[in-house]
Amino acid sequence: MPATEKIDLCKLHKDEYVSPKKPVLVRVKPAQYLSINGEGAPGDERFAACIGALYAVAFTIKMTRKFAGKQDYAVCKLEGQWFFEGDLARIPKDKWRWKLLIRTPDFVSQADRQQAVATLLGKGKTREVEEVKLERIDEGQCVQMLHVGPYDREHETIAQMQTFAEGKGLKLAGPHHDIYLSDPRRVPPQRLKTILREPVSAS
Amino acid sequence: MRPGMKDSTLRFYKERMLRVLVHIQQHLDEPLRLDELATLACLSPHHFHHVFTGMLGESLASHIRRLRLERAACRLKLSRTPVAQIALEAGYETHEAFSRAFRGSFGVSPTQFRRRNGKARQIQVRSGVHYHADARLKGFRAARTGDKKTMTVTIKQLKPMKVAFMRHVGPYNEVGKTWERFMMFLGKEGLLGGDAQFIGICHDDPAVTPPDKIRYDACVTVDDRFQAQGEIGVQVVAGGEYAVMTHFGPYEKLGESYAKLLGQWLPRSGRNLRSTPYFEVYLNSPENTEPADLVTDLYAPLEPARGGHHACDRKD
Numbered sequence: 316m317p318a319t320e321k322i323d324l325c326k327l328h329k330d331e332y333v334s335p336k337k338p339v340l341v342r343v344k345p346a347q348y349l350s351i352n353g354e355g356a357p358g359d360e361r362f363a364a365c366i367g368a369l370y371a372v373a374f375t376i377k378m379t380r381k382f383a384g385k386q387d388y389a390v391c392k393l394e395g396q397w398f399f400e401g402d403l404a405r406i407p408k409d410k411w412r413w414k415l416l417i418r419t420p421d422f423v424s425q426a427d428r429q430q431a432v433a434t435l436l437g438k439g440k441t442r443e444v445e446e447v448k449l450e451r452i453d454e455g456q457c458v459q460m461l462h463v464g465p466y467d468r469e470h471e472t473i474a475q476m477q478t479f480a481e482g483k484g485l486k487l488a489g490p491h492h493d494i495y496l497s498d499p500r501r502v503p504p505q506r507l508k509t510i511l512r513e514p515v516s517a518s
Numbered sequence: 519m520r521p522g523m524k525d526s527t528l529r530f531y532k533e534r535m536l537r538v539l540v541h542i543q544q545h546l547d548e549p550l551r552l553d554e555l556a557t558l559a560c561l562s563p564h565h566f567h568h569v570f571t572g573m574l575g576e577s578l579a580s581h582i583r584r585l586r587l588e589r590a591a592c593r594l595k596l597s598r599t600p601v602a603q604i605a606l607e608a609g610y611e612t613h614e615a616f617s618r619a620f621r622g623s624f625g626v627s628p629t630q631f632r633r634r635n636g637k638a639r640q641i642q643v644r645s646g647v648h649y650h651a652d653a654r655l656k657g658f659r660a661a662r663t664g665d666k667k668t669m670t671v672t673i674k675q676l677k678p679m680k681v682a683f684m685r686h687v688g689p690y691n692e693v694g695k696t697w698e699r700f701m702m703f704l705g706k707e708g709l710l711g712g713d714a715q716f717i718g719i720c721h722d723d724p725a726v727t728p729p730d731k732i733r734y735d736a737c738v739t740v741d742d743r744f745q746a747q748g749e750i751g752v753q754v755v756a757g758g759e760y761a762v763m764t765h766f767g768p769y770e771k772l773g774e775s776y777a778k779l780l781g782q783w784l785p786r787s788g789r790n791l792r793s794t795p796y797f798e799v800y801l802n803s804p805e806n807t808e809p810a811d812l813v814t815d816l817y818a819p820l821e822p823a824r825g826g827h828h829a830c831d832r833k834d
Contacts, residue, residue, distance in 0.1 A: 325806070371711045378705020389805045434708035439741070441711055498802050501764065501813045 322388035324418050332494065334461040334510045338479035343512070345453035347423065348394070348416040349373050351446050356408035357466070365415055366393065368443035373417045375431035380423075391418040396490045403491075404470065414490075416452075425449055454492065454514045458485075462511050465504035469493075469511060476513050486518040531785035532660060534559040535573055539647055540655050546586055547607070552578075552726050562793035565780055565818070567723045568773075572781010575644045575661035578726065583609075584641060587623050588649035590616070594628055595636035601628050662782060671763045671783045673820070678757040681717060681737035682709070682750050689729040691770075693718065693736060694804070700736045703750060715739045716800040717755065724773070737797075756794045760817040761787065765798075768809035772798065772816070779818055792819040 325332040331343055349372055351365045373390045381387050394416040399406055428449045435444045458480050462472040477487055492512035499507060537558045542550060555578070556566035571577045576584070590608040593599055605616035605628070620628045624638040631638050641648070645658045682704065686696035704710050717737040724732055737755070746752045761783065765775040776796070784791065801813040 367711065367713060374701070374705050374710040375708055378702045378710065382702050382706040390803070392806050431708075434706070435711065436708075438708040438711070439743075441713075497811065498807075498813055501766075501801060502811075 322386065322420060324388070324391050324420060331459075332510070334459045336461045336463065338458050338460045338476045340483070340515075341457050341459045341512075343454040343457050343514075345451055347419050347421050347449065347451050349376075349419050349428070350414050350416050350448050350450055351443065352412075352414050354410065354412050356411060357413075359409070362413075364441055364443050365446075368441045368447055369393070369415050369417055371435055371441060372428065372431050372444050372447040373419065375435055376419075376423055376427045379431060379434070380427065386420075386422060388420050392495055393417060394492065394494045396492050398490050402470075404467075419449065423449065454512070456485075456515050457492075458487070458513045458515055460511050462509045463506070465507060466493075466499075466509070469509070472511055473513065476511065480513070480515050481518070484518060485515040487513045488516040489514065527788045528660065528785045531569075531573070532657065534561070535570070535660075536655065536657065538570070539658065542582060543585060543649065543655065546582070546589055550582060552723075561791065564721070564723070564793065564795050565791050567726055568776040568780035569784065570781065571773075572777035572779070573645075573660045573785060574647070574658070574781075581647075583619075584623070584643070585649045587620060588641065589651075590620065590628070591624060591631065591636065591638075592649065592651060594632045601632070604628070660782075660785060669763070669778060669783060671761050671779065671787075674760050674762050674817075676755075676757045676760055676817075679715070679717075679739050679755040680742065680744070681753060681755055682740045682744055682746075683719075683735040683737040683753055684749055685751070686732075686734045686736060687730075688732065690720070690724040690732050690734065693734050696734070697736045700738070700750070704738055709738065709740060709744070713739075717797055718800065719755070719795050719797045721795055755797065756792075756819065758792065759820040759822065761789070761820055762818075763816050765814045765816055767812060769804070769812065769814070772814065775816055779816055784818070789823060790821040792821050794819045 328344075328346075330341055334341075349369055351369050353361055353365050355361045370390075370393075377388065377390055396414040396416065397403065398412040398414070403411070428447070432444050432447065435441070458476045460472055460476050462469055473487075473491070480487055492514070494510035494512065496508040496510065497506065502508075538555050541555065541558055552566065553563050555570075556563040559566055559569065561569055567578055570581075574581060586608040590604050593604050593607070594601070601616075602613055605613055608616060610616035610619065617627050620626075620631070623641050624631060626634070626638045644661055647655065647658045684696055684700040684703075686693050701710070704714075715738070717739070719735040719737060721733040721735070722731065735753070737753070740752070744752065761779060763775060763779045763783070765772055780791070780796075796816065796818045799815040799817065801815060802811070804812060
């Protein structure tokens with residue numbers, strides 16, 4: 316196996332994955348992600364199955380490539396985009412629409428994804444793996460800020476980000492994007508760390 | 519469980535540990551084998567070290583080292599035996615090594631200590647256990663942590679789990695390499711599905727087993743269809759009741775949490791350990807998690823709940 320360094324995208328794109336507790340402007344370069352779309356309350360069965368499917372595909376691609384002696388890399392943390400208009404809190408949770416993401420190096424191809432999905436289905440793993448896509452997302456200019464606390468308090472942080480954007484003559488263009496730095500199964504809600512990202516456009 | 523049962527279990531555990539402590543003091547000149555000490559404590563060698571560390575607040579190795587130094591101090595004060603001879607009896611091959619260790623504990627060199635007729639600072643230990651020439655030890659203070667937050671222990675009933683595993687023999691801090699190879703194999707086979715659990719079973723104690731002899735199994739849960747192949751074996755992790763405690767932080771500090779679970783929680787729990795190995799379940803991946811944010815569940819196997827008495831306690 317070639318002795319190459321393992322690539323860590325989070326460390327490579329530090330400005331996108333390290334954020335202070337105050338709003339900052341960041342230019343996010345186009346990036347490739349494994350993704351899966353869904354609707355429903357975070358934490359329900361469908362949501363959990365989608366996270367499982369996404370990680371299963373991510374690890375299967377990585378390990379298959381590694382076994383074949385190709386460039387190794389670290390599987391990144393879970394991210395999510397949320398699609399809504401107006402106030403999310405007013406929309407019933409089971410109607411929430413989301414796209415879960417895992418950032419993936421550019422050299423990972425559709426063929427890698429197809430092979431991984433076929434392997435997983437062959438072992439009878441989660442049906443949802445078939446829904447996992449490989450796509451590029453270009454968010455461009457964004458406001459980012461570290462949110463510490465429960466997910467249902469994110470709107471307070473978003474309000475600060477909005478004020479910041481407006482001060483620069485920008486408006487939040489959506490979709491809202493979370494980068495989950497903490498494990499919600501174990502970290503108490505007050506200590507959860509999440510990077511919030513809001514794509515912005517000229518107002 | 520009837521009232522007072524927990525106190526009586528603590529008493530049983532303390533009695534067992536006292537037997538061990540007396541035995542250590544009476545046999546300081548001997549190698550003090552782990553399995554012998556474990557038998558005295560009615561514990562399997564798997565669990566003994568953590569229970570000892572947790573109850574005494576120091577590891578078995580440092581306890582023995584300290585008592586040998588304290589005995590050396592007694593001999594320096596009360597006898598005319600040459601320092602070199604006393605150093606040798608304390609397990610030090612050179613005078614320098616002995617002097618360094620002695621000064622580290624008592625603040626003065628062995629020669630100074632003798633000249634001042636034993637006036638020096640005392641070694642402070644929470645357990646209150648010190649060397650006595652006649653090994654007369656009546657009791658000790660069992661360590662207790664005030665940190666409730668890190669001591670949340672729940673009891674879980676597990677079904678037996680079939681796991682694929684790869685055995686690692688060597689230093690504990692190198693198990694990562696085995697995990698890498700194992701994950702690569704499982705990943706390319708499509709076995710890292712969403713619900714797979716990642717489990718580590720350590721068959722030896724890193725604190726007392728020579729690093730090159732430590733046996734550790736990297737395990738991932740698999741379904742019934744999985745069959746052993748090549749270096750990948752299959753085993754079943756025993757079902758039954760387990761005491762479970764979550765460890766937050768780097769893997770290097772797992773030992774401290776095991777000592778709390780087995781040495782502080784267990785003796786006060788009214789329960790006894792089964793002799794099957796304990797294991798750990800990794801809830802996040804060191805690959806994309808900072809060491810401080812790692813989360814690991816520790817599982818200690820329990821005997822079915824009954825009296826605090828243990829069959830082996832009745833022997834004497």
